[in-house]
Amino acid sequence: MLSEEKIISGCIEGQGDCQKALYDLYSGKMFALCIRYAKHKAEAEDILQEGFIKVFDKIDTFRGDGSFEGWIRRIMIHTAIKYYHKASRQNESLGWETLPDSPLRPEVYGQLDADQIMEMIQELPKGYRLVFNLYSLEGYKHKEIADMLDIGESTSRSQLTKARAMLQEMIGKMYSLVL
Amino acid sequence: MNSKDFDQLLRKKLNGHSVTPDPKVWDAIQHQVQSSGRRHYLWWGAFAVLILGAAAYFLWPKASETATYPENTSTSEVLKESPQATPNTKNMTASAQLIEESRTTTSQLAPSKSNALAALAEEENEVQKERYAASKGSQPPGLSTSSPKRQSSLASPQGDDERDSPTGNTLATVDHKSIKEKAIENTQKKSSSNNQLLSGATENSEYSSASIGSGSKSKMQKLNTQEQEQDNNLLREENERRAATSPLWNALSEEASAVAASDELYSNQGFKGFQKEAFLKLERRQKEALQGHDLCDMLFPSLEDCPEFGDRRRRYQVDAYTQTGVLFSHLTNNFSSEEISTYLGQRRSTETPLWHIGFGVRLSTQWTNGISMRGGLQISQSKIRVDYVDETQRQTTVNVSIDTLIDDQGNTTVVWDTISIIETGVEDRRHYNTFTQIDIPLTVGYTFLGPRYDVEINGGVMFNLLFQRDGSVFGAEDNFYALGASNPPAGQQPYDQKLGLSIIGSVALNYHMSQQFSLFVEPQLRYFLDPVSPGDYALHESWFIGSLMVGGRYSF
Numbered sequence: 001m002l003s004e005e006k007i008i009s010g011c012i013e014g015q016g017d018c019q020k021a022l023y024d025l026y027s028g029k030m031f032a033l034c035i036r037y038a039k040h041k042a043e044a045e046d047i048l049q050e051g052f053i054k055v056f057d058k059i060d061t062f063r064g065d066g067s068f069e070g071w072i073r074r075i076m077i078h079t080a081i082k083y084y085h086k087a088s089r090q091n092e093s094l095g096w097e098t099l100p101d102s103p104l105r106p107e108v109y110g111q112l113d114a115d116q117i118m119e120m121i122q123e124l125p126k127g128y129r130l131v132f133n134l135y136s137l138e139g140y141k142h143k144e145i146a147d148m149l150d151i152g153e154s155t156s157r158s159q160l161t162k163a164r165a166m167l168q169e170m171i172g173k174m175y176s177l178v179l
Numbered sequence: 180m181n182s183k184d185f186d187q188l189l190r191k192k193l194n195g196h197s198v199t200p201d202p203k204v205w206d207a208i209q210h211q212v213q214s215s216g217r218r219h220y221l222w223w224g225a226f227a228v229l230i231l232g233a234a235a236y237f238l239w240p241k242a243s244e245t246a247t248y249p250e251n252t253s254t255s256e257v258l259k260e261s262p263q264a265t266p267n268t269k270n271m272t273a274s275a276q277l278i279e280e281s282r283t284t285t286s287q288l289a290p291s292k293s294n295a296l297a298a299l300a301e302e303e304n305e306v307q308k309e310r311y312a313a314s315k316g317s318q319p320p321g322l323s324t325s326s327p328k329r330q331s332s333l334a335s336p337q338g339d340d341e342r343d344s345p346t347g348n349t350l351a352t353v354d355h356k357s358i359k360e361k362a363i364e365n366t367q368k369k370s371s372s373n374n375q376l377l378s379g380a381t382e383n384s385e386y387s388s389a390s391i392g393s394g395s396k397s398k399m400q401k402l403n404t405q406e407q408e409q410d411n412n413l414l415r416e417e418n419e420r421r422a423a424t425s426p427l428w429n430a431l432s433e434e435a436s437a438v439a440a441s442d443e444l445y446s447n448q449g450f451k452g453f454q455k456e457a458f459l460k461l462e463r464r465q466k467e468a469l470q471g472h473d474l475c476d477m478l479f480p481s482l483e484d485c486p487e488f489g490d491r492r493r494r495y496q497v498d499a500y501t502q503t504g505v506l507f508s509h510l511t512n513n514f515s516s517e518e519i520s521t522y523l524g525q526r527r528s529t530e531t532p533l534w535h536i537g538f539g540v541r542l543s544t545q546w547t548n549g550i551s552m553r554g555g556l557q558i559s560q561s562k563i564r565v566d567y568v569d570e571t572q573r574q575t576t577v578n579v580s581i582d583t584l585i586d587d588q589g590n591t592t593v594v595w596d597t598i599s600i601i602e603t604g605v606e607d608r609r610h611y612n613t614f615t616q617i618d619i620p621l622t623v624g625y626t627f628l629g630p631r632y633d634v635e636i637n638g639g640v641m642f643n644l645l646f647q648r649d650g651s652v653f654g655a656e657d658n659f660y661a662l663g664a665s666n667p668p669a670g671q672q673p674y675d676q677k678l679g680l681s682i683i684g685s686v687a688l689n690y691h692m693s694q695q696f697s698l699f700v701e702p703q704l705r706y707f708l709d710p711v712s713p714g715d716y717a718l719h720e721s722w723f724i725g726s727l728m729v730g731g732r733y734s735f
Contacts, residue, residue: 019212023205028197035198045204052208061524114196117189136186137193147607164182167189 004068012060019056026069027052030076032114036121036133037080047083051076077138081148084130112171120170127151128163135160226704229684233638497733498541498555502703504726506532506561513712513719523718525653533562533611535724541620551624553637561614561724565652566607612650612662614674618643620683633689633697641705643678673716679709689732701728 002010002021010018031048038044054075062071121129130149134140135156142160146153510527512519537559545551584592622639648662652673662674687701705724712720 016209019209020205023208027200027205029195031200031204032193032196032198036193045200048200049204049207049211053211056208056212058528060520061528063521063524112192114192117192118196118198137190164185168185 008059008062008068011056022055023052026072029069030072032118033073033076034080035118036137037077037130038083039122039126043083047076047080050082051079054079073138077134078148081130084126084149116174120167120174123170124163124166127155128159128166131156131159132163132167136164226684226706229704230638230682233636233684493547494543494545494734496543496545496735498543498553498699498730499539500541500699500701500728500730501538502536502557502559502726502728504535504703504724506535506563507723507725508532508563509721509723511719511721513714513717519717522653526718529565529567529653530612531564531566533564535559535561535726537616537726539620545626549626549628551626551635551637553620553622553624553639555620557616557618557620557641559616559618561616561722563612563614563650564609565612565650566609567653610650612648612652615645615647615649616643616678617645618678618681622683622685631691633687633691635687635689635699635701636685637687637701638684639682641681641683643681646674646676646678648674672713673718673720674711675709675713678707678711678722681705681707685728687728695734697732697734699728699730699732701730702726703728 002018004025007018007022007025011022027048030051031044034044034047034051035041038047051072055072058075062068121132124132127149131145134145134148135142140148142153142156145151145156149156508530510523510530512523537557539555539557539559541553541555543551543553586592619642620639621642622637624635624637627634651661653660660673683703683705685701685703687699689697689699691697703726705726707722710719710721712718
């Protein structure tokens with residue numbers, strides 16, 4: 001199996017087998033990421049496709065000062081955000097809300113598997129889903145999210161709060177353990 | 180469970196989660212990556228075809244017109260099949276061969292005036308030899324021989340008794356007439372101005388054929404004289420009309436007069452038809468000399484009905500135009516090292532070439548053969564957008580809780596304040612680099628003149644006079660470098676002081692609003708032969724500009 005370094009240098013030279021190797025290496029993780037951002041599977045495939053085209057096109061700009069997976073991940077996220085901008089923009093402006101402590105017992109979360117979480121995230125409204133993905137799962141700050149999505153910082157916070165609340169509600173319904 | 184724990188738990192659950200995408204996604208990616216590469220080559224291919232096409236057009240030798248006259252074959256056959264032709268038949272076969280020879284010689288001619296005249300004089304010499312040989316029934320002493328085939332037919336010892344030969348005579352006459360009619364038709368198509376003259380030629384041809392076998396020499400001579408006068412009048416009128424516009428026509432007309440004068444001598448001896456053939460040949464040659472290469476004739480030699488464009492007079496033109504387009508920039512490593520590769524990536528990821536705008540004036544001269552030369556002055560500006568991440572500082576506004584106050588009644592009041600703090604981080608920034616250029620374009624072109632629309636193909640070079648740079652780019656030493664410094668340290672200036680030579684190619688559509696004024700649109704490609712970066716710089720940057728010129732033209 002080719003090392004990551006050789007795959008990258010092969011991709012820079014435009015070698016088809018290295019591009020395929022790179023795709024095989026990261027397409028699974030990146031597709032899972034795309035699904036979390038996309039409304040449906042077809043959109044996730046579009047994001048994945050466009051993201052990998054960008055990866056192959058810009059791979060010579062990868063500086064090597066961070067992880068290669070993280071670099072690809074950022075490209076996929078920005079591609080997903082571009083899709084978000086293509087669609088309708090969320091322009092809600094809600095007040096500051098704090099999330100009450102989860103009414104669910106901690107052991108409930110232990111029973112969740114990744115596919116179930118993915119399904120629930122996909123059921124979130126688009127704006128909520130993006131903010132939740134970016135903040136809770138990718139670690140972006142609200143200001144960065146606000147800049148990326150072209151929304152107010154307060155909107156980002158409120159959507160995150162609502163996204164969490166909706167997820168907890170969905171988990172609760174799933175296990176009928178709402179207290 | 181608080182928010183933080185909730186996020187952490189989900190993150191942990193999803194960490195490393197993988198979903199295999201449908202195989203069709205990779206197929207689509209592969210297809211798009213390959214077609215992207217193909218598009219890149221297509222651009223260069225189209226540009227190369229344009230340049231090669233222009234070069235081939237100007238360098239291509241004049242195509243043979245033999246294919247335009249398939250009757251040549253039958254003429255040769257007639258000459259072979261009619262060894263016992265009568266004197267009149269001999270005249271006609273000689274005329275037919277003259278046309279054939281004229282066509283063959285024409286196909287070998289260079290388009291220049293001097294070559295055309297030299298070839299013309301040579302042909303005329305040949306014509307006189309033939310006539311002399313035909314009239315005397317043998318070759319005159321001191322004259323060089325023509326082709327053996329022609330000698331055998333022209334120097335035939337057969338006399339008037341064999342004039343009525345039922346096979347050779349009829350066959351030769353019909354074929355000769357056919358050729359002549361074809362030649363007339365062809366000439367008619369080529370020039371409406373010759374209609375009057377050609378009708379005379381047709382009559383003459385008919386008369387000449389009809390007169391065969393009449394035996395009335397006096398009647399024939401009388402009619403010959405009348406027709407000759409008619410021809411001379413037409414020729415004179417045509418000369419006067421053309422003389423006003425073309426010195427070349429005057430020169431060729433002198434040759435035509437010489438032919439007519441010599442024909443007069445022979446016509447008195449009953450050899451009618453030579454001056455017609457000679458004149459038709461000269462007419463054709465004059466037109467060819469005036470028009471130079473005709474693209475249609477060259478590309479479609481078998482097509483008899485090539486369209487005729489315009490009046491082909493000498494023109495001078497002044498153009499004023501604006502142009503908008505797109506700048507394409509290509510950055511590569513000038514030296515091989517890991518640091519420079521990193522820098523290359525940095526420059527590529529931060530710079531996006533944008534539009535190119537400009538305006539200019541142009542003076543042109545267009546010759547009668549459709550070839551033109553243009554020169555002018557052009558001022559233009561190219562723009563490059565620079566998006567980058569400033570990793571040194573960012574200013575962030577944060578809400579800070581100052582204190583929580585509890586009054587006497589035990590009510591709690593939280594005191595907030597908004598302050599600005601400077602913290603280390605990253606920030607997206609954007610600026611634009613502008614590149615102002617003053618250039619001198621010099622092109623040669625060919626114009627297909629039309630009654631309302633002209634189409635021009637131009638190709639040439641552009642000399643850069645001034646290249647002013649404003650803005651800044653990432654320097655090779657990881658700093659921002661201001662462009663346009665007056666005395667930059669060696670190896671640190673990303674752009675040359677001058678852009679050097681570039682090659683340009685364009686195709687213009689010109690719409691005539693009036694006799695003098697017209698509007699044109701002209702897509703233009705410009706490729707810079709030298710990189711815009713200095714040779715000692717870390718990166719090699721080359722430019723290519725595609726633009727659309729729109730302007731007005733005044734002709735005088």
